[in-house]
Amino acid sequence: MIKNVHGNTVDQLGEDIVSGRYAVGAALPPEPMLCETLGVSRTVIREAVKSLVAKGLLITGPKLGTRVLPEEHWNWFDPDVVVWQSKIGFTREFLRDLQELRRVVEPAAVRLAAERATADDIANIEEAYAGMRAAIELGGDYVTHDLRFHQGLLRACHNRMVIQMSKALGALLRTAFELSTMRPDGPAQSLPLHRAVLDAVIARAPAKAERAILVLIDGAGEDIETVLNSRRKLPSLALPAPRLKARLPAAVAAKPAAPAR
Template sequence: MRGQCSKTYPDAITSKMENMRSRRNLCGQVVHDLGCKILAGEWNPGDPLPQEVALCDTMGVSRTVIREAIKSLAAKGLVQSRAKRGTIVQPARSWNYLDPEVLDWQTQADDSGQLLFHLTEFRQAIEPAAAALAAERGSDEDLRKIETACQEMADNTDNLEAFLQADLKFHTEILHATANPFFSPVANVISVSLESSLRVTNRQATDNRTSIPPHQAVAKAICDRKPEQARAAMVALLGDAAARIQNAADSQ
């Protein structure tokens, strides 16, 4: 008996759709492999990638897949195709670090731990302003979500994974509560930063419990609609996190 898909589409169309899905999966894997190599420094900015034929042989895929993968990497700012020079790795300043995949590749390539400090600095520049805007503009529903996430953190101090998800939700809801869509992509940075930092600084339930009061201070200031208090509370929260990251790094 044929599957539901075959009942709906002619065999030729079904086969074509399956081929397209397979090609997308292959392309995604090639994008991942090449992206990791670039972020790991296997090819430096200004270096050309191997020619299409060589990449096809090395990765066992068709030229079509390689070309689609190169287009995806170019959209992320990692490479640029140039006439007579091939595909060139772009300077790091051109890379889209807010792209979830680029951020993931950089995390995998970071052996020094410097990425976590960079992420924390970025958060210190963005999140205090977001907290102030959330206090000014957040809807009642937005504030309820922030309070709920803060409570979920307090309820899950003994569970690192549940605590991490609640912590991420707390900071993400604050970004959404700004009513400014340009803050939302920062959630990718916060996700990586939180996961990396909590695994370094919050290895025991007591570590989680000590981070609850600073989060509660932020939540209260936002829900009381006091922008400057919310900003100051977020500065204090992130300052405490940065200090704990530094202490953990110094003790290694």
């Protein structure tokens, strides 16, 4: 998505704050200096500051100026904040918090989904699952379908607050899913685990659905640890989700190579 001048200015200042260029408690440079540095008007700077105040990164006030708040004040459900963090690099603490959040929210939501999911809910989740399977077999965007699968489960619990949370969780969940896809055969290995969750929801088996989603979440946690320990470069959410390569059919993969001539 192409952003306008306001959006680009919010991004630049937000990244500078998250990266630590402006330290916690420090005042932002005066407006004229920011205008010159970023090449924008005072009006744009003021509107950008308002946006960052709303996201919890800044505080403004008389005799206080505009100062950077500690990260515990930042709105981690704001997709922009998560994207800025992804550009800087995810810490183990951030990913630990994400895993703990998933373990708190998703199992309870899936239990409710197993009790309350409608035929339309099931159809939407089935469609997302089919997209995941197609991406594995034929190549393509796995992460988007994975995100749709999990958000579909959260919506299927028919709790208005959880549904609202599912929208805010989007960037956080995408973080976990992209890291899992970095592990060789990670998506292929997790696909049956997704099927087990969906089958339990269809069977109206809340306890079974809860156990299945916990297995899936814990498996994702292991994938994340593997990627972190490999010291591979982590994905940036500012970029489109990576596409999987098509998997060779089993018969073709097992066929011995022709002898060299």
